[in-house]
Structure formats: C-alpha cells, structure tokens
Amino acid sequence: MDAPLAIRAAGLTKCFGNVVALDGIHLDVPQGQIHGLVGPNGAGKTTLLGLLLGLAAADSGRLEILGTPVARALAAPEGVAGFVDGPGLYPSLTARQNLAALAALHGDDARTSGIDDALDQVGLTDVADDRANGFSLGMRQRLGLAAALLARPRLLVLDEPANGLDPAGTRHVHRVLTRLAAEGTSVVLSSHRMDDLEALCSEVTILATGRVVFSGPLGKLAAENRELDYRLRTSDPQAACRLATDTAGIHVDDDAGARDAQVLVVRALVPALDELVARLINAGIAVRELAPVVSPLEAAFLALIEPQETDR
Numbered sequence: 057m058d059a060p061l062a063i064r065a066a067g068l069t070k071c072f073g074n075v076v077a078l079d080g081i082h083l084d085v086p087q088g089q090i091h092g093l094v095g096p097n098g099a100g101k102t103t104l105l106g107l108l109l110g111l112a113a114a115d116s117g118r119l120e121i122l123g124t125p126v127a128r129a130l131a132a133p134e135g136v137a138g139f140v141d142g143p144g145l146y147p148s149l150t151a152r153q154n155l156a157a158l159a160a161l162h163g164d165d166a167r168t169s170g171i172d173d174a175l176d177q178v179g180l181t182d183v184a185d186d187r188a189n190g191f192s193l194g195m196r197q198r199l200g201l202a203a204a205l206l207a208r209p210r211l212l213v214l215d216e217p218a219n220g221l222d223p224a225g226t227r228h229v230h231r232v233l234t235r236l237a238a239e240g241t242s243v244v245l246s247s248h249r250m251d252d253l254e255a256l257c258s259e260v261t262i263l264a265t266g267r268v269v270f271s272g273p274l275g276k277l278a279a280e281n282r283e284l285d286y287r288l289r290t291s292d293p294q295a296a297c298r299l300a301t302d303t304a305g306i307h308v309d310d311d312a313g314a315r316d317a318q319v320l321v322v323r324a325l326v327p328a329l330d331e332l333v334a335r336l337i338n339a340g341i342a343v344r345e346l347a348p349v350v351s352p353l354e355a356a357f358l359a360l361i362e363p364q365e366t367d368r
C-alpha cells in the first residue's frame with residue numbers, strides 16, 4: 057500500500073503584484089520521504105516552502121498538509137516545523153538559551169528536556185553556551201535545525217539547509233534528516249547543491265519560473281538524460297584518442313585534449329561509451345579512469361532548465 061501523503065498540493069498559484077511566483081503547482085510528498093526542491097534563482101522554491109510553513113496563503117489551488125486542508129489563516133500547520141530565509145534566532149542568546157526560549161514560548165516541558173539531544177544531533181554540543189551572534193552561517197543553520205527538531209515534526213520544511221555547511225556539518229545534517237525520514241517524518245528541502253540532493257532525496261521536484269518541469273525519482277531524471285561528457289584516462293592516450301574518433305556515436309572534445317594530453321573528454325550516450333571501452337580493452341589499452349564530467353543529475357537538471365531560461 058502507498059504511504060499516506062504528508063503534502064498534497066494541486067494547482068497552487070501565488071502572485072506578488074505582477075510577478076507570478078507559483079503558477080499551478082502540483083506536489084505530492086508521501087510520509088517518510090525526503091523530497092528535494094531545485095530550480096534557478098527566482099523559480100519559486102522559497103515561496104512554495106513558505107506556503108507549507110503557513111507563512112503565506114496561496115492565491116488559488118488546494119493544499120493539504122498531514123491530512124488537513126490548509127485554511128487561509130496564517131499559522132504553521134500542526135506537526136510542521138522548519139524555516140525559510142535562514143532560521144530566526146536571538147543573536148545575544150547562547151545556542152542553548154535560544155532553544156530554551158523557543159521551548160518556553162511553546163510552554164512545552166518535553167521540548168526543554170530535548171535540548172541537549174537536539175544540540176548533540178546537529179553537532180553543536182561544544183558550542184552550546186556560546187552566543188549565536190558569533191556563529192557562522194553553517195552553525196546558525198544547524199541551530200535552526202535543532203530548533204525544528206525540538207518540535208518533533210511530522211513534516212520538516214527547510215530552505216537551503218546546506219548553505220554554509222562544512223563537511224562535518226553536512227554529515228550531521230544528513231544523518232539527522234535520514235534518521236527522521238526513517239522514523240516517518242517527511243522532509244522537504246530546497247538546495248542548489250546536486251551532491252546534497254543525490255545523497256539525501258529519493259524524489260525531486262524541479263521548478264522553473266513558478267512551474268513544475270519535473271517531479272519524480274532521481275533515477276528517472278538521470279535516465280531521461282541525453283549525451284554526457286566523460287573524462288577518460290588510459291594507459292595510451294594517443295591510441296585511445298584514435299580509437300574514440302573511429303567509434304560511432306563518440307565525439308572527442310579536442311579543446312580538452314589540448315589542455316591535458318593525458319585525459320580524453322568524450323561526449324556520448326552510454327551504449328557508444330560501452331562500445332568504446334570494449335574496443336580499448338581489445339586493443340590492450342587499460343582504462344584507468346572513466347567518469348562523467350558533471351553528475352548525470354546535474355546534466356539532466358541543466359538540460360531541463362535551459363529551455364525555460366531562454367524563454368524568459
């Protein structure tokens with residue numbers, strides 16, 4: 057049986073004056089899924105996340121969150137936590153005091169008892185008693201996530217949570233989000249970082265100029281891809297170049313060859329690439345490295361976005 061939907065949005069529109077920020081958005085996010093929202097600047101990601109957090113109401117369309125239709129009144133729907141445009145923090149309070157103030161605001165003892173655990177989960181235990189105004193962007197993001205964790209959300213909404221994170225911070229955030237999803241919390245996050253989305257999300261929605269241009273599993277997005285550029289390093293670059301030039305469906309990038317004679321960059325579909333590798337091996341040439349120049353997800357994203365951008 058399919059998991060129940062945490063978010064069911066149909067035909068959502070939102071305008072700011074003459075600007076159409078969202079133009080008939082459909083979005084279904086099942087319970088326990090980490091769903092990525094991607095798109096160029098101004099695509100409408102923050103506006104959509106704001107609707108999910110109850111910071112604004114849609115002009116038209118239907119939105120159901122955690123099984124409840126969202127009323128027009130502005131308020132975070134029950135069970136939803138997160139932030140857009142960076143977390144709201146008290147700069148002169150310490151990390152721990154920030155979380156305590158939040159718990160007190162909600163009059164919730166259970167939240168107070170979860171403060172140490174939330175700080176630990178996001179890797180801020182060592183700086184728990186430092187003031188937030190000395191925090192880096194990545195530390196503020198992690199404190200914002202800790203604040204959201206206190207609410208024990210069933211839907212977590214995060215606008216670019218990867219911003220400013222160092223590798224250790226990224227590891228903490230990924231671990232927290234993966235664990236939450238395994239426990240049944242749905243997570244919707246926006247990001248400009250394809251590596252994050254590939255590591256975290258099972259499905260993504262790509263927005264461009266307020267419209268959905270793709271929504272579905274990452275594998276489907278990569279599979280719908282066209283030709284990709286691959287870096288090829290072999291034991292005999294000159295012979296490999298001659299073989300590649302002679303192989304149907306392979307286009308050799310001469311400029312890349314001029315930059316580094318040891319590396320060949322070829323553009324191809326996967327079947328032509330398979331053929332080239334077989335021919336190299338038959339000729340006794342060792343393949344030492346073969347990898348796409350940009351990830352299949354990033355290439356697919358750019359291929360989908362470029363036509364929308366040129367229409368503007």
Ligand SMILES: Nc1ncnc2c1ncn2[C@@H]1O[C@H](COP(=O)(O)OP(=O)(O)OP(=O)(O)O)[C@@H](O)[C@H]1O
Pocket residue numbers: 072075076077095096097098099100101102103104
């Ligand atoms: N409060 C507002 N008043 C006027 N225009 C707005 C407002 N909020 C958003 N917009 C406009 O709506 C469109 C969508 O903006 P939004 O911030 O949702 O995009 P985004 O995808 O989050 O972009 P980014 O990647 O730059 O954060 C943009 O054209 C933006 O200028």
